[in-house]
Amino acid sequence: MLTEAQREIIEQLADELYRNQPALAFTGAGISTESGIPDYRGPDGLWSKQNPTRFRDFLTDLEVRRRYWQRWRERYPLLARTQPNAGHRALARLQAAGYLREIITQNIDGLHQKAGSDPSLVIELHGTAHQIRCLDCGARWPAEEFDPGPEGTVPDCPLCGGLVKEATVSFGESLDKDTLRRALELAETAAVLLVVGTSLSVYPAAYVPRRALRGGASLAVVNYEPTPVDNQARYVLYAPAGPALDELASLLTG
Ligand SMILES: [Zn+2]
Numbered sequence: 687m688l689t690e691a692q693r694e695i696i697e698q699l700a701d702e703l704y705r706n707q708p709a710l711a712f713t714g715a716g717i718s719t720e721s722g723i724p725d726y727r728g729p730d731g732l733w734s735k736q737n738p739t740r741f742r743d744f745l746t747d748l749e750v751r752r753r754y755w756q757r758w759r760e761r762y763p764l765l766a767r768t769q770p771n772a773g774h775r776a777l778a779r780l781q782a783a784g785y786l787r788e789i790i791t792q793n794i795d796g797l798h799q800k801a802g803s804d805p806s807l808v809i810e811l812h813g814t815a816h817q818i819r820c821l822d823c824g825a826r827w828p829a830e831e832f833d834p835g836p837e838g839t840v841p842d843c844p845l846c847g848g849l850v851k852e853a854t855v856s857f858g859e860s861l862d863k864d865t866l867r868r869a870l871e872l873a874e875t876a877a878v879l880l881v882v883g884t885s886l887s888v889y890p891a892a893y894v895p896r897r898a899l900r901g902g903a904s905l906a907v908v909n910y911e912p913t914p915v916d917n918q919a920r921y922v923l924y925a926p927a928g929p930a931l932d933e934l935a936s937l938l939t940g
Contacts, residue, residue, distance in 0.1 A: 687929045696930060699906050699921045700937040702878060703785045706904065709878035711777055712894045713791045713798070716883020716909055717927045720771040723795055741859035744851060745821075751840045754851065759834060765795060765815055766830055773882065774801035776931035781807060783939045790869045792884060792891050794854045809869050811861055811891050813854040822848025861890060869894055874901035881907045883927045886914055 688696070703709050715723070743750040778801045780786035788807045789798050794815040798808045818832045819825065820843035829852065834841045843850050855861055870893060873879060879898040886892040895915050899905060906921035907913055908930045916922050923930050 688925060688933060692923055692925055692930065693933065695921050695923055696933045697937065700934055702904055702906075702920075703780070703934075703938060706877040707785075708787045708876060709780075709785060709880065710787055710872055710876040710898070711789045711880040711882055712873075712884065712898075713777075713789060713793060713882045713927075714884025714886075714891075715793060716885075717773045718768075718771075718793055718795050718797055718883070720773060720926065720928045721768050721795075721797055723765075723768060723793075723797075738857035741856040744856060745849065748840065751849070751851075752838065755834050755840055756837070758852065759837065762815070762829055768795060768797065770797040770801035772928035772932045773926075773930075774798055774803075776928075776935035777882075778802035779935040779939050783935075785938050786880070788872055790872065790894055792888065794852075809865060809872070811855075811865060811869060811894075813852070813862070815852050815854055817853040818850055819853040820846060820848045820850050822846050826853060866890060870897045873898040873903070876901065876903045879903045879905050881905065881909070881913065881915070881919075882931065883909060884913070885909060885911060 739750060739754050744754060774797045777786060777789055777798065781803055788809055789803055790809045790811060791798060792812050794810065794812050796814055796816045799805050816829050818827045818829050823843060823846040825843060825845050841850055873894045874897050876898050879895060881895050886895060895905060899918055905915060905919040907916055907919045908923045908925060908927055910924060
């Protein structure tokens with residue numbers, strides 16, 4: 687699945703990870719497509735952004751909230767069953783062996799943690815679909831245990847009566863400031879940044895590699911298609927994440 691030229695690049699990258707610390711990863715939808723979660727931009731994505739729920743509409747329109755929760759009842763059980771793939775497992779192996787520190791992700795699927803990454807080392811810029819949160823009092827519940835009530839109804843916070851939704855960043859909603867700040871600070875102090883499965887089209891998340899470059903990091907890009915930072919990257923692999931990262935982790939961890 688990998689070409690000889692790609693294997694050579696992966697060997698050079700492994701050598702850099704061996705010598706140069708700390709390394710971080712920055713992941714996007716492309717690392718989860720091999721787990722059956724389509725890219726947001728795909729035509730029939732399970733979590734398609736074709737018709738995203740706008741945050742403002744969610745806040746102001748009961749009918750929008752009704753549709754949101756109806757889709758949640760249909761979709762969450764599928765996400766809960768989704769399994770990590772070779773790419774997620776390879777990053778977890780690199781972390782366990784000390785070659786990789788934090789993983790900053792744009793994904794909400796929780797697959798890095800399912801693959802064995804320490805949750806405290808996974809920074810979820812766009813939140814997580816595995817928790818429900820109250821927009822008013824901030825209370826959170828595991829999505830798996832959350833009962834949204836009968837079909838056609840909209841759940842309220844059992845503690846304060848406020849609006850509840852997935853603990854993800856909706857279209858038109860700001861990212862959590864502290865989470866973004868932590869990600870950018872880590873990026874700035876990284877020696878190596880592995881960019882995996884993201885075309886860097888969504889801001890402000892796409893500032894992460896730019897901040898890393900500004901801090902002097904070596905950049906490695908593993909993605910199906912070109913990204914805006916390829917010309918500044920030391921290593922560029924137009925390859926599926928699973929085989930490429932598996933090769934990388936195997937070189938370093940045996
Ligand atoms: Zn509440």
